[in-house]
Amino acid sequence: MDLFSLGLYLLDTREAKEITLEKAEIDLRIRRRVLESFEQGEFNITDASEVQIRGFLRNYSRYLGLDDDRIVLLYEAALQNANRRGRGRVRPAKPPNESRRQEKPATASRRAVITQEQPETERKGRGKRRTRQERRELREKRASQELNLTELSASPTNPMMTPTEFPAFTDRPASRPRRDITDTDPALPRVTYSEKSDNRRLLNFLNTLAILVIALAAIGVIIFVGVQLIQPPQDNQPEGILGQLPDQPTFSLVPTLGFAPTPGPTLPVDTLGIAQQYDGEGVAVTIRAQQRTWLRVTTDGNEQINRLVLPEEILEYRSQSVITVTASNAEALVMIYNGQPQGIFGGRG
Structure with missing residues (x-):
């Protein structure tokens, strides 16, 4: 060819x-x-x-x-x-040289x-x-x-x-x-785009999607933190009390109150901030927490409370014979037993 x-x-x-x-x-x-x-x-x-x-x-x-x-x-x-x-x-012959001298006649x-x-x-x-x-x-x-x-x-x-x-x-x-x-x-069909351009387009799409997801996540975190900062704290207690409490509450045994004194009149105790109406039957205990403490109370062997008590919280229990009070911070409790105010039962912790 x-x-x-x-x-x-x-x-x-x-x-x-x-x-x-x-x-x-x-x-x-x-x-x-x-x-x-x-x-x-x-x-x-x-x-x-x-x-x-x-x-x-x-x-x-x-x-x-x-x-x-x-x-x-x-x-x-x-x-x-x-x-x-x-x-x-065959190459053509070259033209004769014009500058050639004239030959002799012979x-x-x-x-x-x-x-x-x-x-x-x-x-x-x-x-x-x-x-x-x-x-x-x-x-x-x-x-x-x-x-x-x-x-x-x-x-x-x-x-x-x-x-x-x-x-x-x-x-x-x-x-x-x-x-x-x-x-x-x-x-x-015409092939105008190569595989490299298709892969590049897919990679750009994935990068854009990843950037969008990260931006949405960042906006969500900012909104969540802002809402948490705007909301008022539910516990307005001093930080010193929170720092002094141990990780695991330790219980100090409070003496069991099992005697039945003679009934007396109602004694409002302004200094203690609580009052009790005692009619002379069974056992009655009124408790006010001055500080935060872990409290457990049983009446006649039945558990009534076993949780963290906040300051200024008042609790009152009655039973037929026995009331048992256990606290991790006995110094924080103010008690009235059968209409009579009681002293401090123990120390902190």
């Missing part, structure tokens, strides 16, 4: 896919004149090197859906054949006699050389066609062209009617 047939093959492939040169120029970013030169069989681009020409040809072949490696091999083979033919041709006459005897033999010798040259070119042309037919034979891995399709490109005349190209898009 020569360079003209290779360009014709590229042109037919592009027109079969209904791709215009303007579209190919935009997609490949290769100038239109370069693509037109390829399709016309002119692969000698003046402002491009041989490496750039092969790169353009490889990209254009891949864009048309052809095997770029095989197209480059065909281009190299056709280029070698063209160079070989150029070396085998020498010129002798040369005229010799030239009159040579025309017939020179014509015969030149005719033989031309015949041999033509035979040599004919043999090279046939050998190149057989080589191209072998290279273009269909293979299981790369069925690009069958041998029967090859003569259609080599025997085609240079001037042929151009095929009209419709304005419709190609039937084959």
Whole structure:
């Protein structure tokens, strides 16, 4: 396959896919004149090197859906054949030098006699050389066609062209009617974005989503902290008491009150801040907490309370025979037992 047939093959492939040169120029970013030169069989681009020409040809072949490696091999083979033919041709004789001195009359006459005897033999010798040259070119042309037919034979891995399709490109005349190209898009799908751009788009989406989630979480934390700061504390007790309490409450046993004194009148105790109405039956205990303490009270063996008591909290219990009071901070308790105020039962802790 020569360079003209290779360009014709590229042109037919592009027109079969209904791709215009303007579209190919935009997609490949290769100038239109370069693509037109390829399709016309002119692969000698003046402002491009041989490496750039092969790169353009490889990209254009891949864009048309052809095997770029095989197209480059065909281009190299056709280029070698063209160079070989150029070396085998007989170069034209150089024009005589005009500055040559005029010969003497005797020498010129002798040369005229010799030239009159040579025309017939020179014509015969030149005719033989031309015949041999033509035979040599004919043999090279046939050998190149057989080589191209072998290279273009269909293979299981790369069925690009069958041998029967090859003569259609080599025997085609240079001037042929151009095929009209419709304005419709190609039937084959175009691949304008690579996998790298798709991965980049997915990565940008994930980054944006992560930033949005982090921003929402930060806003939620700020709102939660602000609400906690705005709400008033439920426990307004001094911090000193909270710091003095142990992690695990320790109970100090308060003496069991089990005697039954004679009933007496109601004694309001202003100094203690509590009062008790005792009617003389059973056992009655009124408790006021001056500080925070852990308190446990049982009446006749039944547990009535077992929790943390806040300051200024007043508790009153009655039983038939026995009331047991246990506190982690006995100094914090003020008690009235059967209408009688009691002293401090123990110390702190």
